[in-house]
Amino acid sequence: MSATKAYAAPAANIPLEPFTLERRAPGAHDVQIDILFCGVCHSDLHQIRDEWGGSIFPMVPGHEIVGRVSAVGSHVKGFKVGDLAGVGCMVDSCRECSSCKEGLEQYCETTGMVGTYNSREIGTGQPTYGGYSQQIVVDEKYTLKVSEKLDLARVAPLLCAGITTYSPCASGK
Ligand SMILES: [Zn+2]
Ligand SMILES: [Zn+2]
Secondary structure, three states: OEEEEEEEEOOOOOOOEEEEEEEOOOOOOEEEEEEEEEOOOHHHHHHHOOOOOOOOOOEOOOOOEEEEEEEEOOOOOOOOOOOEEEEOOEEEOOOOOHHHHOOOHHHOOOOOOEEOOOOEOOOOOOEOOOOOEOEEEEEHHHOEEOOOOOOHHHHHHHHOHHHHHHOHHHOOO
């Protein structure tokens, strides 16, 4: 576990304020990312205002995340420390249903997709916290490679808004 500085909405319609959260220590398949940029999505506003109902507070929004890998689990194959990585709107799903097996995890039929924030981890039930924070720990299956050639501030919004226009069915929120 590591203490991570973040900004959280303490309740609906209350401005974000400094917040400290605990990220899990990277498991065997996890990538730990030091966040460099996080986009602001309109769905962040909907959720911190509880306009869709069921919001979990305190809430750390942010699902357009780009950063640099600072640790990897022992079984991680696709990333090493120092790589750039991105995280979009989901961080887990059941991985076993027909939708997950087709690469359509956003339609997961068993657990549903686990949102990057305002959702609950499978197993622990702990709330997920998003990218308005210094660090995130995500399974490498839900982590994207990012090229060193790109302007990272411009990459961040591609993780949600960009993928939505590229493939509407790939965006969970
Ligand atoms: Zn979004
Ligand atoms: Zn599934």
